[in-house]
Amino acid sequence: MDFSLTPEQEAFQQQVRQFIHEHLTPELSEEVEREQYAIGPLGKKFVRLMGRQGWLGIGWPKEYGGQGRGAIDQWLFLEEMALENLPTGGLTLNSAGPTLMRVGSEQQKKEYLPKILSGEIEFAIGYTEPNAGSDLASLQTRAVREGDSYVINGQKIYTSAAHHSTHIWLLARTDPKAPKHRGLSIFIVPNDHPGVTIRPLQTMGSERSNEVFFEDVRIPAANIVGEENQGWYYVTMALDFERLMPHARIRRHLEHLTGYAKNTVVDGRPLIQHPQVRIALARLAVEVEVLRLFSMRCAWMIERGQVPNAEASVFKIFMSELNEHIAAAAQNIMGAYAAVRAEDSLAPIAGRMEKLYRSFPLYKFAGGTNEVMRNIIAQRGLGMPRG
Numbered sequence: 054m055d056f057s058l059t060p061e062q063e064a065f066q067q068q069v070r071q072f073i074h075e076h077l078t079p080e081l082s083e084e085v086e087r088e089q090y091a092i093g094p095l096g097k098k099f100v101r102l103m104g105r106q107g108w109l110g111i112g113w114p115k116e117y118g119g120q121g122r123g124a125i126d127q128w129l130f131l132e133e134m135a136l137e138n139l140p141t142g143g144l145t146l147n148s149a150g151p152t153l154m155r156v157g158s159e160q161q162k163k164e165y166l167p168k169i170l171s172g173e174i175e176f177a178i179g180y181t182e183p184n185a186g187s188d189l190a191s192l193q194t195r196a197v198r199e200g201d202s203y204v205i206n207g208q209k210i211y212t213s214a215a216h217h218s219t220h221i222w223l224l225a226r227t228d229p230k231a232p233k234h235r236g237l238s239i240f241i242v243p244n245d246h247p248g249v250t251i252r253p254l255q256t257m258g259s260e261r262s263n264e265v266f267f268e269d270v271r272i273p274a275a276n277i278v279g280e281e282n283q284g285w286y287y288v289t290m291a292l293d294f295e296r297l298m299p300h301a302r303i304r305r306h307l308e309h310l311t312g313y314a315k316n317t318v319v320d321g322r323p324l325i326q327h328p329q330v331r332i333a334l335a336r337l338a339v340e341v342e343v344l345r346l347f348s349m350r351c352a353w354m355i356e357r358g359q360v361p362n363a364e365a366s367v368f369k370i371f372m373s374e375l376n377e378h379i380a381a382a383a384q385n386i387m388g389a390y391a392a393v394r395a396e397d398s399l400a401p402i403a404g405r406m407e408k409l410y411r412s413f414p415l416y417k418f419a420g421g422t423n424e425v426m427r428n429i430i431a432q433r434g435l436g437m438p439r440g
């Protein structure tokens with residue numbers, strides 16, 4: 054693996070930094086910090102600005118209006134954005150969009166792709182159901198063909214972006230008699246369609262996710278993506294596009310904690326001079342660096358035309374556990390101050406460590422649980438038989 058960046062990649066990184074420097078306002082910073090998983094009004098404006106300036110299509114092929122850049126450039130872009138927690142178009146750009154390019158109809162490509170690139174269309178991912186998470190293929194939401202329409206009934210849960218997106222990228226059952234993986238299809242459903250109800254689901258970390266109910270939702274048959282009953286194949290394809298994952302957000306958490314230790318005097322000397330604090334921070338710094346290398350390895354593999362599989366799972370587990378390690382270290386280093394919420398004027402480093410402590414568990418679930426990731430590592434990475 055080659056760790057160095059080419060002069061062109063370095064120049065591109067500078068360009069991204071310059072763009073962020075020009076457009077990141079304190080208000081946008083404050084909003085993205087608060088919203089975390091969602092996108093507020095300023096975040097939406099920012100995404101559209103990126104769309105107008107061509108930043109959303111960095112990795113998209115030129116024929117679809119993108120820049121056709123490689124995985125390392127995309128990774129550099131995501132890293133710089135993640136450092137400031139800025140939105141990047143998420144799964145709409147990195148998962149649903151590329152799937153549409155490959156299996157969508159000509160009409161869908163014309164209708165959706167330009168608007169995805171301009172930031173006007175955003176998908177929420179409607180896969181998980183109350184009784185179908187890790188075992189996703191057992192989902193029950195039904196789509197029944199009636200003439201030129203499909204009629205959808207069922208319920209989704211953890212449809213995170215549903216309250217600020219325009220459409221749902223929905224996985225539903227079209228053939229209940231087929232084996233469970235073979236009777237599923239993907240549909241595009243406008244969020245404001247009659248029969249769609251979106252209800253908030255507040256997480257422990259204060260992020261908003263959603264439950265979405267579908268009651269006799271009648272959509273044109275043309276809204277099916279690709280072929281009927283091929284949905285499982287398309288979902289796995291979409292997941293393969295999601296394997297570029299930045300690490301920089303975690304680096305920023307550690308920088309905040311280290312800054313606190315440098316600037317806070319306890320017993321007559323800054324916390325950073327206390328040996329236990331130094332050891333704890335040094336250990337975390339090593340872990341952050343390891344995470345960066347895991348993250349870069351995925352980008353490097355994609356650049357070479359490979360699909361990181363077990364490697365992406367290794368990153369995901371390490372990332373989610375490192376969030377926990379930093380949150381726990383903050384409790385030890387900051388004491389009771391690590392539990393003060395951002396709203397309180399006494400909250401150090403804007404209450405970030407308190408927030409991280411409430412948020413870290415969700416990283417172990419979102420995007421597939423760590424146990425499922427361990428199964429993937431065992432089977433695909435180590436060649437072990439299915440458990």
Ligand SMILES: Cc1cc2nc3c(=O)[nH]c(=O)nc-3n(C[C@H](O)[C@H](O)[C@H](O)COP(=O)(O)OP(=O)(O)OC[C@H]3O[C@@H](n4cnc5c(N)ncnc54)[C@H](O)[C@@H]3O)c2cc1C
Pocket residue numbers: 177178179180181182183184185186187188210211212213214256262415418419420421422423424425428
């Ligand atoms: C904050 C957040 C945002 C999310 N956003 C979205 C979204 O936008 N769209 C969407 O569709 N979904 C989303 N999800 C859902 C997420 O993908 C699921 O939570 C995840 O797949 C796990 O499913 P589950 O919650 O039903 O847990 P379950 O699958 O019921 O798992 C319960 C426990 O059993 C364990 N377990 C299950 N199967 C196995 C196995 N085979 N081997 C070992 N252990 C196992 C799990 O690891 C877990 O600890 C989100 C989840 C969260 C928390």
